[in-house]
Amino acid sequence: MRVRPITPELFVEGLAERIERSSPRAWLTVALDGPPPPGANPLSSPSSADSPLAGPDPLAAALVEALRLRGRPAHVVPANGFLKSASLRLEQGRTNPDAFYTDWLDEAGLRREVLDPARPDGSGRILPSLWDPATDRASRAAYAPLEPSAVVLVTGGFLLGGALGFDLTVHLVVSPAALARRTPPEWEWTLPAWRRYAAEVDPAGWADVVVRTDDPRHPALVERLSDE
Numbered sequence: 001m002r003v004r005p006i007t008p009e010l011f012v013e014g015l016a017e018r019i020e021r022s023s024p025r026a027w028l029t030v031a032l033d034g035p036p037p038p039g040a041n042p043l044s045s046p047s048s049a050d051s052p053l054a055g056p057d058p059l060a061a062a063l064v065e066a067l068r069l070r071g072r073p074a075h076v077v078p079a080n081g082f083l084k085s086a087s088l089r090l091e092q093g094r095t096n097p098d099a100f101y102t103d104w105l106d107e108a109g110l111r112r113e114v115l116d117p118a119r120p121d122g123s124g125r126i127l128p129s130l131w132d133p134a135t136d137r138a139s140r141a142a143y144a145p146l147e148p149s150a151v152v153l154v155t156g157g158f159l160l161g162g163a164l165g166f167d168l169t170v171h172l173v174v175s176p177a178a179l180a181r182r183t184p185p186e187w188e189w190t191l192p193a194w195r196r197y198a199a200e201v202d203p204a205g206w207a208d209v210v211v212r213t214d215d216p217r218h219p220a221l222v223e224r225l226s227d228e
Helices: 008-022 056-068 097-102 107-115 176-182 185-201
Strands: 002-005 028-033 074-078 151-156 168-173 209-212 220-223
Touching (some): 008 056, 008 209, 056 074
Parallel strands (some): 028 151, 074 151
């Protein structure tokens, strides 16, 4: 394994190029996995940040533009639009880290409404969101048809190593110390969930593309020697 510094802009361009090489003409599903930007509410989907590597959502926003310049339309699907209802995800309390890790995401809904329709034999109609955690009601989003070469970017945490299947997986690594510094006090109870995810799944060893983002402005690309 080799770790080398890379600028956020070069990382985005390189990832867009890899996506293009992976499937130049067919639908492609991509997981952008990692914790939210510094100071962010995990239930929010920030549209901007100081660096495209501040979190999965800023990375998705940068990738949409990079892919557009390559003639590839992209659809961003935040995983927090597929959370379970409050009655289910908060059944063990509002600040239970184990429930945050295992019970918040509606994986079945995400597969049914996004990943399966984007398969080669799928319907080609995805649902951008299913549930609004702010109102705790159905989002009532309209289905979006996928263009022939569309890329579906699913953003969020805890996306890897389970029942979700993606064509390409990207993991943004944040060390426990850096994550503790960037997490707002009201969300510190989630830190054991991120540690459990790292220990049980090892997303950095599982993902196709791994980048260290303790400082999102100065990331480092993790390269496996077998990938060279």
